[in-house]
Amino acid sequence: MSISEAARADLYTGLAEVLGPERAEILMTHLPSFDPSQVATKSDLSSLEVRVEKRFDQVDERLGQLDTRFDQLFIALVAGLFVIVAAMASVIFTVG
DSSP states (O other): OOOOHHHHHHHHHHHHHHHOHHHHHHHHHTSOSSOGGGSOOHHHHHHHHHHHHHHHHHHHHHHHHHHHHHHHHHHHHHHHHHHHHHHHHHHHHHHO
16 A cells, blocks of 8 residues: 655655654655555566576577477578589580
């Protein structure tokens, strides 16, 4: 639950009356000025870590598949070049 600035100022005034301004200021600096329900917990971070790791595993798997495809394409390219060179050599040796 978040408190408004007016409520914080009222709290400070009350604390200053009871504790004095210095102690009231020290106490107020340790009170969150944000909605505590919006703070991430260790459980939230752990859940996020699991999801991020899963996503990275998926990316790693896809990259592995791309590596395999590139290897296959490279082999096909080399084989195709070998066929072209062999065909050119046979033409040269037949003509010459």
